[in-house]
Amino acid sequence: MRLRRTKLYLPGNNPNMLLRGHLFNPDGVILDLEDAVAMSEKDSARILVRDVLKRGDFGSCEVTVRINAMDTEFWRKDIETVVPCGIDGIRIPKVEDPKDIAIMDEALSHIESKAKIRVGKTLIFCLLESALGIWRAYDIAKASKRVAAICPGGEDLRADLKTTRSSNSEELIGPRRMVVLAAHAAGVDALDTVFTDIIDDAGLRRETEWVKQLGYQGKSVIHPNQIPIIHDVFTPTAKEIEQAKKIVEAAAEAAARGLGAVQVDGKMVDKPVVKRAEFTLQRAGLRAGGDK
Amino acid sequence: MKTAQAGTLESMDCIVSVTESDKGRGISIVMEGASVARFGEAMVKATKDTLRSLGVRDISVSIQDNGAIDLVLKARVEAAVRRLAGGNAA
Numbered sequence: 001m002r003l004r005r006t007k008l009y010l011p012g013n014n015p016n017m018l019l020r021g022h023l024f025n026p027d028g029v030i031l032d033l034e035d036a037v038a039m040s041e042k043d044s045a046r047i048l049v050r051d052v053l054k055r056g057d058f059g060s061c062e063v064t065v066r067i068n069a070m071d072t073e074f075w076r077k078d079i080e081t082v083v084p085c086g087i088d089g090i091r092i093p094k095v096e097d098p099k100d101i102a103i104m105d106e107a108l109s110h111i112e113s114k115a116k117i118r119v120g121k122t123l124i125f126c127l128l129e130s131a132l133g134i135w136r137a138y139d140i141a142k143a144s145k146r147v148a149a150i151c152p153g154g155e156d157l158r159a160d161l162k163t164t165r166s167s168n169s170e171e172l173i174g175p176r177r178m179v180v181l182a183a184h185a186a187g188v189d190a191l192d193t194v195f196t197d198i199i200d201d202a203g204l205r206r207e208t209e210w211v212k213q214l215g216y217q218g219k220s221v222i223h224p225n226q227i228p229i230i231h232d233v234f235t236p237t238a239k240e241i242e243q244a245k246k247i248v249e250a251a252a253e254a255a256a257r258g259l260g261a262v263q264v265d266g267k268m269v270d271k272p273v274v275k276r277a278e279f280t281l282q283r284a285g286l287r288a289g290g291d292k
Numbered sequence: 293m294k295t296a297q298a299g300t301l302e303s304m305d306c307i308v309s310v311t312e313s314d315k316g317r318g319i320s321i322v323m324e325g326a327s328v329a330r331f332g333e334a335m336v337k338a339t340k341d342t343l344r345s346l347g348v349r350d351i352s353v354s355i356q357d358n359g360a361i362d363l364v365l366k367a368r369v370e371a372a373v374r375r376l377a378g379g380n381a382a
Contacts, residue, residue, distance in 0.1 A: 014302060015305045043371060043375070044299070047374075051366065
């Protein structure tokens with residue numbers, strides 16, 4: 001499992017953020033060629049992002065690029081420019097059709113092969129920013145082995161739902177639940193959208209706790225100050241880690257003795273609980289696992 | 293004379309303006325900004341290297357710098373030159 005608690009957006013035409021964003025220690029960075037870049041600057045942002053990627057100084061961050069949507073004239077040039085730099089993945093905005101993911105998979109394979117990069121290396125992160133995209137979430141997540149995560153949209157989704165932002169984002173409860181269900185059914189990560197009020201730390205913590213409870217693995221981030229709060233929510237407490245260790249050790253011991261049932265602190269523990277304990281240790285960085 | 297520009301005056305960035313020159317006039321570079329006194333030589337080299345790699349021999353370049361490192365300067369020079377040529381950059 002790759003930790004994806006936080007993915008920090010870095011505007012693609014801003015050298016300061018592009019070069020320093022990883023220093024705030026997010027789990028991943030998203031170099032943004034889409035909404036953060038004015039139409040008149042798409043060309044120069046693409047060159048700048050390419051050269052920052054070639055420099056390759058991102059610490060241990062997972063490096064992804066948000067390309068322009070597949071109904072624009074820019075997306076092919078975007079991937080032709082950034083994929084040969086050996087990035088971890090691309091984030092595609094406004095995905096609505098599984099067929100588009102199949103087209104993207106083929107285009108990525110072609111570029112990887114030409115650039116002598118392992119075919120399949122470049123992962124796909126899908127942003128579902130319309131009612132139709134949310135409705136087709138499972139099929140989109142299953143449209144290519146490259147899909148690593150699906151993410152519900154924020155403002156674009158609200159607009160498509162013909163609603164507005166409420167104080168507790170009530171309007172996104174349904175879409176968020178649908179995305180997390182589809183993600184786990186398809187075996188990919190569910191990553192939540194950004195929390196846009198960058199001075200409301202309490203609100204960010206509340207929302208993060210809620211999406212974690214729903215089953216999300218992380219959130220996108222638009223300001224470095226949001227990173228420690230989200231990491232704090234997603235990092236297991238010492239007590240949770242201790243309990244998880246006990247369960248995993250007891251399960252391993254029982255398996256070695258050929259026993260199916262496991263007892264921890266006088267309580268019988270079944271398979272799902274062991275699985276959850278293993279996941280807690282993965283989140284705490286104490287256990288490897290997962291595939292993408 | 294045709295002119296094109298790329299970049300901003302945000303921190304760690306620069307604005308590069310390029311103007312067509314007649315054949316045989318060579319490359320002329322004018323720079324201003326905080327880093328020029330210390331890194332001017334390196335900036336000239338980065339600019340000339342980029343122009344050479346793009347096959348540009350005759351051009352006038354003006355750089356307003358606000359702390360751009362080589363990588364950024366080169367990216368902005370390339371974007372400006374590609375805009376001057378009328379093609380889409382990258």
